[in-house]
Amino acid sequence: MAALWRSYQSLMTKRPWTVQIVTAGCLVGVGDVISQQLIEHRGWANHSMIRTTKMMGIGFFFVGPVVGGWYKVLDKLVAGGTKTAAMKKMLVDQDYFDALISNYYLWPAVQIGNFYFIPLHHRLAVVQIVAVVWNSYLSWKANKM
Template sequence: MAGLWKSYQVLMTKYPWSVQIVTAGSLMGVGDVISQQLFERRGLSHHNVQRTAKMMSIGFFFVGPVIGSWYKVLDRLVVGGTKSAAVKKMLADQDYPDALISNYYLWPAVQMANFYFIPLHHRMAVVQIVAVAWNSYLTWKVNKM
């Protein structure tokens, strides 16, 4: 596991933008797989591969680029790594009505820790790791009908 982390670090240093986008798409796909297999208990024979591919595509082509860009903007708008700066970044990040309503219990705490403890180039990965659980829940909730 340490070797994988080290390889990830090297790639993140060389190709930060690409690695963040691939991380976002991959982890969104993992979230859908977890949802289908753990929550919905579909089994591998009934796994909806197209749904997983759609989630991954959203991560690769929307979430990765948009959130990655947003974090860069936040770092330019609110400079520094102090607790105060982390609070300001977290509050700015929660400025979307749908995020504020549906994600209020999870994301402020995650983002507070993310902006305070995590370097800019790893923030996307932290969010996507937490988002695996969140996306698993959301995709289960949306598709349970």
């Protein structure tokens, strides 16, 4: 595991934008697999690879570039790594889309910790790791019969 983390860190240093986008796409896909298998209990025979591929596409082409870009903008809007700056970033980050109202129990705490403890180039990965659970829920919610 340590060797895998070192490899990830090395790639992040060489190609941060690409690694963040690939990480986002993969983790959104993992969220859909978890949704189909653990929440919906579809079984592998009924697993929709088309759906997983679509979800990964959302991660690769929307979540990675847009959220990653947003974090860069946010870091310029609210400079610093203090507790106050982390709180300000969290508040600004939460000010969009009505869908976020349902996840206020999770994301404010995650984002305060993310903005306070995590370096900019790792923030997208942290959010995407937490988002695996959230993506599983969203995938289930969006695709429930």
